[in-house]
Amino acid sequence: MFRTVTKCSTIKDVAAEADVAISTVSLVTNRKGYVSPKTTTRVLQAARKLSYSPRRAARNLSSGRTGNIGFVVRSDHFTRSETFYSRIFLGTEFEADNQRWYILLTTIPKEYVPIEHTPRFLRERNVDGIIVAGKVDPAFFTELEGAGIPVILIDFEMDAYSAVVIDNLGGARAAVEHLLDRGHSDIAFLGADMSHPSLSERFEGFQLAIHAAGESLNPARIIIEDKGEPVYKTGMVLSERLFSCYPTPTAVFCINDALAFCVLDQAARRGLHVPDDIAVVGFDDVPRAEQSHPPLTTVRVYKEQMGELAIRYLKEQMSDLSPSQLLYDRGSHTVKVPTELIVRASS
Amino acid sequence: MFRTVTKCSTIKDVAAEADVAISTVSLVTNRKGYVSPKTTTRVLQAARKLSYSPRRAARNLSSGRTGNIGFVVRSDHFTRSETFYSRIFLGTEFEADNQRWYILLTTIPKEYVPIEHTPRFLRERNVDGIIVAGKVDPAFFTELEGAGIPVILIDFEMDAYSAVVIDNLGGARAAVEHLLDRGHSDIAFLGADMSHPSLSERFEGFQLAIHAAGESLNPARIIIEDKGEPVYKTGMVLSERLFSCYPTPTAVFCINDALAFCVLDQAARRGLHVPDDIAVVGFDDVPRAEQSHPPLTTVRVYKEQMGELAIRYLKEQMSDLSPSQLLYDRGSHTVKVPTELIVRASS
């Protein structure tokens, strides 16, 4: 039994069909140069008749554009069960589709060894631009330098690179102010991995809000596990510590939702009622926040939108400039994406 | 300020450096044909010295291989908050990386209109193989026919295509047998969207287990919402219906975890204790199952592994056959991936 394999038609076939030169067909399909309306429609008809589409590979080789964007993220970040970075990734996928690009995903290890771990798409010159999500090893950036490819960071800042970042400080501040408004004055802070700028900024926002209210920081209420990542396992340890405080604080601001869920767990296990005995606020607004017990008050981060923004921004950076201009460092622009406090039953 | 743009070296440069012909370099980098050890090392040294990597685009055009795999999934499936298909996707990403391929992701609408929605990578001949995850519009397959490209389905079966599927029947059966073992005889079934083969198979497994135990099916305990998808919203409606039964069944088997979580919710809200008042079992073992209250007994589906398997399988299908052999339909092979019952506190 045979499958019908339709030999796919080339620009040559279209040119023959429309009785024009190959280059004319190219001009039409790329909407470049002057082609008379009459010829244009003739070419378009021929193209449709033969259901012609330019082959990517040929186009790439000839034009130097690949139509691909590289997405780089640390493997340990990407496979976390809380879907923070994968939502960002999906955001880029979504907008890339609009821009008719494809995303090539690569995860790199936490400890990056230059030549050895170089993403294949860089070596093979298979991307027109690169998005780096989250904190990655600085060694990676030294490699990126020489590539002469537009780069946008997401949720991370570095040197002169452009970036799309979260308004962590504002978000944290709003969350804590909300707790203060509700009459809480004894507010704990739960955090981990403060080496990540995004996370330390949240701590700053916490402090700012406390101070702005004329309160002072109580070191006993600052519960941080600096070695651990802000994930379930660490959260269990931290919330254990939180509840072994005496007296228990009346409210807690958690550096992200994953930690906040752990606090909800522990509270329930100890027979404490949220929010009456203790109010809990998180950060990120992952899908589960809506469905927890009680639903979690948290700071919404527009993850998909950040991905989208990065793509748009990359596009701008790529089309704005002629290749030679790309040689100049145009300085970095950082977009700070606002957050939104979502008040639910946990506070 | 200038960025250093290292003009990347080509095969020509390497040939010059090693003082051999271009074709010899190609033979070495592709490990093809006869090249003497002496020449080989000379070429490799030159390549390393110039840090040469073949350009993807050039290689594509010349060899006809793109090094890309297309991943097709319905957009509504992919963006669900339960991360079923995105885990499968990650599995493919993971294994594709091993095989030195890239995955091009495309979501297609639920209602597929042939020409209009054709994935770009198909038109542009930019993939060597295709993975289709989950149920998609049959119209899509009619398009796939003529492409002459290897295809593997995941979690879906269709005509003569090869597929990687879940042992839904076995899994469901094991889950229900587990409940029977615990002494339950009044077991309800919660389901939705039974048009998806994976889901109707789970129902079959349920029925089989009940019958095998010598019990008979109680229609009042079969609670199905056929129009809705098995997600949170539907789940709330279904569990509402479940608890309005009198008497309440002592156990319930849910078609997936998303529905099971809703049951846990509703039970808690009504002051019922799980598993004493009602035992709950789900299907899929999404990450949250481990962290729910109580942790959910469920049937684990190896999602990432299914993705991996699909890639390996695709590879086999692609390398086994010379292009001309590809013209023959070699019949389909279906791999059924076993499931595992994970017993937790909810039963």
Add this chain to the structure above:
DNA sequence: ATACTTTGTCGAAACGCTTCGATAGTAATA
């Protein structure tokens, strides 16, 4: 009518690789 500009189309080079048939050089066989 002449010179100059604009418009629309074309031919050919170039992109960087793979691949295949050709060809020397060497070893084995008659």
Add this chain to the structure above:
DNA sequence: TATTACTATCGAAGCGTTTCGACAAAGTAT
């Protein structure tokens, strides 16, 4: 020594586009 069979390397065609300079044809100003 003449023939055959490998072995190792090479040259060149070809993949399907884009792009740039050339060039007629048509239009405009002198």
